[in-house]
Amino acid sequence: MYTKDGESYFIVDAHIALWDARPENLRNEHGKQFIDCFYDYHRNLSPEAEVWSYEDYLYQGGQRLMKDLFEDGYVDHAIFQPAALTEFYNTGFGQTKEAYELAAANPTRLTYNHNFDPRNGEQGLDQLRADHEAMKFTGVKLYTAEWHGESRGWKLTDPWAYRYLEECRKLGVTNIHVHKGPTIRPLDRDAFDVADIDAVATDFTDLNFIVEHVGLPRLEDFCWIATQEPNVYGGLAVAMPFMHTRPRYFAQILGELLYWIGEDRIFFSSDYAIWTPKWLVEQFVDFQIPADLTEYAPLTTAQKKKILGLNAAKMYGIEVPAELRLPEADTTETGPRDPAAADLATV
Amino acid sequence: MTVLTDRQTVSRADVRRALDTVIDPELDEPVTDLGFVRSVDIDGDDVTVHLRLPTSFCSPNFAYLMASDAKDALSALDGVGVVVVELDDHHDSALINAGLAADAGYVGTFGHEAESSLDELRMTFRRKAHTAAAERVLTELLRSKPTLPESMVGSVRLRHLGPGRTTEALLRRREAIGLPDDPDALVLVDHEGRGYSPDEVPMALRRARSTRISIDGNAHFCRGLLRTRYEGSGADQAPRPDGAEPADHHHLIPVTVKEIPR
Numbered sequence: 001m002y003t004k005d006g007e008s009y010f011i012v013d014a015h016i017a018l019w020d021a022r023p024e025n026l027r028n029e030h031g032k033q034f035i036d037c038f039y040d041y042h043r044n045l046s047p048e049a050e051v052w053s054y055e056d057y058l059y060q061g062g063q064r065l066m067k068d069l070f071e072d073g074y075v076d077h078a079i080f081q082p083a084a085l086t087e088f089y090n091t092g093f094g095q096t097k098e099a100y101e102l103a104a105a106n107p108t109r110l111t112y113n114h115n116f117d118p119r120n121g122e123q124g125l126d127q128l129r130a131d132h133e134a135m136k137f138t139g140v141k142l143y144t145a146e147w148h149g150e151s152r153g154w155k156l157t158d159p160w161a162y163r164y165l166e167e168c169r170k171l172g173v174t175n176i177h178v179h180k181g182p183t184i185r186p187l188d189r190d191a192f193d194v195a196d197i198d199a200v201a202t203d204f205t206d207l208n209f210i211v212e213h214v215g216l217p218r219l220e221d222f223c224w225i226a227t228q229e230p231n232v233y234g235g236l237a238v239a240m241p242f243m244h245t246r247p248r249y250f251a252q253i254l255g256e257l258l259y260w261i262g263e264d265r266i267f268f269s270s271d272y273a274i275w276t277p278k279w280l281v282e283q284f285v286d287f288q289i290p291a292d293l294t295e296y297a298p299l300t301t302a303q304k305k306k307i308l309g310l311n312a313a314k315m316y317g318i319e320v321p322a323e324l325r326l327p328e329a330d331t332t333e334t335g336p337r338d339p340a341a342a343d344l345a346t347v
Numbered sequence: 348m349t350v351l352t353d354r355q356t357v358s359r360a361d362v363r364r365a366l367d368t369v370i371d372p373e374l375d376e377p378v379t380d381l382g383f384v385r386s387v388d389i390d391g392d393d394v395t396v397h398l399r400l401p402t403s404f405c406s407p408n409f410a411y412l413m414a415s416d417a418k419d420a421l422s423a424l425d426g427v428g429v430v431v432v433e434l435d436d437h438h439d440s441a442l443i444n445a446g447l448a449a450d451a452g453y454v455g456t457f458g459h460e461a462e463s464s465l466d467e468l469r470m471t472f473r474r475k476a477h478t479a480a481a482e483r484v485l486t487e488l489l490r491s492k493p494t495l496p497e498s499m500v501g502s503v504r505l506r507h508l509g510p511g512r513t514t515e516a517l518l519r520r521r522e523a524i525g526l527p528d529d530p531d532a533l534v535l536v537d538h539e540g541r542g543y544s545p546d547e548v549p550m551a552l553r554r555a556r557s558t559r560i561s562i563d564g565n566a567h568f569c570r571g572l573l574r575t576r577y578e579g580s581g582a583d584q585a586p587r588p589d590g591a592e593p594a595d596h597h598h599l600i601p602v603t604v605k606e607i608p609r
Binding site: 037043181188216224253259295 | 403404405407408457459461462463467475486490550553554560564565567568571572574590595
C-alpha cells in the first residue's frame with residue numbers, strides 16, 4: 001500500500017519476472033542480445049539513481065525480489081508473467097521452479113502465472129494439463145515471438161493456439177496475458193499487429209485477454225480492438241517508465257487508453273526487474289496530464305487507484321481492504337460495441 | 348578502350364544523398380536522420396556501408412527492408428563499383444548480410460519464413476504515416492482555433508491549411524500513397540481518399556491521433572535506445588520535432604559496459 005496526501009492506494013504489480021540471464025545460463029548469443037536489450041531499456045528509461053549495474057541486472061533471486069517489491073516498492077500483490085525463451089537460455093529465462101516456489105511460500109503476496117507454446121502440439125497440451133495439476137495457475141503469459149526450432153513466431157489464430165485456449169477454458173485458466181514480439185510467420189506482415197487477439201477475444205468471450213505493453217509499439221491497433229472487445233485489457237508494462245523521461249508521451253498514452261478502453265481495464269506493472277515499482281508508484285501518484293494537452297481530461301485519484309491495483313485485484317480475486325475499494329465507472333463512449341462488428345482485419 | 352579520367356567517382360555526399368532516400372517505414376524517417384548509418388567507406392568506386400539499429404531484436408522484416416533499400420539506392424549511383432551493405436549487431440545479421448551479398452531478395456534471404464514480399468508491410472506503414480500527418484495539421488488547427496468544433500475538421504480542405512512544415516509533410520505523405528494534392532481535396536480521408544460524415548469525424552480523428560502518438564513515441568524511444576546502445580550516436584541524429592520532449596536531447600545516462608567485471 002502507498003499513502004500520500006491522505007489517500008491510500010492498493011498496489012498490484014501485474015507483470016513481474018524472476019529471470020536468470022547469467023553467463024552460465026546463456027544457450028547462445030541471442031540470450032545475451034536479449035538481456036542486453038532489456039538492460040538498454042532499463043538504463044534508457046530509468047532515473048539515474050535507479051540504474052542497476054549490469055551484474056545486478058542479470059539475476060536478482062527471490063530475496064531481492066521480495067525486498068524490491070514488498071519492502072521498498074509499496075506492492076501489495078504481484079503476478080509472475082514468465083517468458084520461457086528456452087531457445088536462448090539453458091533453464092529458460094523466467095525461472096519456473098524458483099518463481100512458483102516463491103509464490104507458494106507467499107500466497108497472499110504472489111501469484112504464479114505459467115506459459116505454453118502451441119507449437120508443442122499434443123505433448124505440450126499434456127504438459128499444460130500436468131503443469132496445471134501441479135501449480136493450479138489461473139493465468140498464462142504468451143509471447144508470440146518465442147523461437148521454436150525453425151519457427152520464430154506464432155499467432156493466436158493458429159489452429160493449435162485454439163486447441164490450447166480451449167484447454168485453458170476447461171482448466172479454468174481464464175487470464176491470458178499476451179505479449180507481441182518482433183517475429184511472426186510469415187515475415188511479410190507486421191509482427192506487432194494485434195488483429196489475432198481481436199479474433200480470439202471474440203471467439204473466447206469467457207477468457208480475459210490482457211495485452212501487455214498496451215500493444216506498444218502499436219498502441220493505435222490495440223486501442224481499436226480493445227474498445228470493441230469487453231474482455232480485452234491493457235497492461236502498462238514498459239509504458240510506465242516513460243512517465244519519467246517522456247511525460248508528454250506517457251500522458252498521451254494514458255489519455256488515449258482512458259478514452260478508448262476506460263479506467264477499469266488498465267493494469268499497472270513495473271515489469272520487474274526491467275524496472276522497480278518504488279519510483280514508478282511514487283511518480284504515478286504525483287503524475288498529471290500537462291494542461292496544454294487540452295484533448296484530455298485531468299487524471300483523477302480514483303482512476304489512479306484503479307490502475308495501480310484495484311483493476312487487477314478484481315480480475316485475480318485478490319482481497320482488497322474494504323476502505324480501499326471503489327465502484328466501477330460507466331462504459332466509455334466508444335464501446336464496448338457489437339462484438340460481431342469487431343474485426344480489425346477488414347479495417 | 349576505357350577512358351579512366353572521364354569516369355565519375357562516387358563522393359561521400361552522393362552516398363549520403365542515396366541513403367537519405369532510405370526510410371524506416373515504422374518511424375517514417377530517413378535512416379540518415381535516425382543515426383542508423385554506422386559507417387561509410389569509399390575505396391575507389393566501391394562503397395561499403397554499415398547500418399546499426401537500436402536493439403538486436405528490432406523486427407527482422409523492417410531491418411531487411413532498410414538494408415536492402417540502402418543497397419538498391421547505392422547501386423543506382425552513377426559510376427559506383429561494388430556495393431556492400433552490412434547490418435551490424437542484429438539477431439539476424441548473419442542471415443540478412445548473406446542475403447544482401449548474394450542479392451538473394453526477400454524470399455531468398457528468409458526462405459520458409461517469407462511468403463511473397465514486403466510490399467504490403469511497406470504500404471501499411473505509408474498509410475499510417477499519412478494518417479499521422481493529417482492528424483498533426485488538424486490538431487494544430489483545432490488548437491489555434493479553440494471555437495472550431497471537432498466535427499468540423501472533416502470538411503477542412505488542403506487550401507485551408509497554412510504553409511509550413513506539417514503541411515508540406517502531409518503533402519509528401521499523400522503523394523506517397525497516391526492521394527491528390529489539389530487545393531479542394533479533403534484533409535481527413537482514409538488511404539483511398541474517402542472522407543467521413545460529420546458523425547464519424549470525431550472517432551476518425553481519435554484513431555488518427557492514436558496513430559500519430561504511436562509513431563512519434565516509437566521514433567523517440569528508438570532514437571533514445573540507439574544513443575544508449577552506441578556511445579556518441581546521438582551526434583549522427585537529426586532532431587525530430589514531431590513529439591519532441593525536453594529530455595530527448597539531454598538524456599545523458601552514463602555508458603555502462605554490458606560485461607561482467609572479472
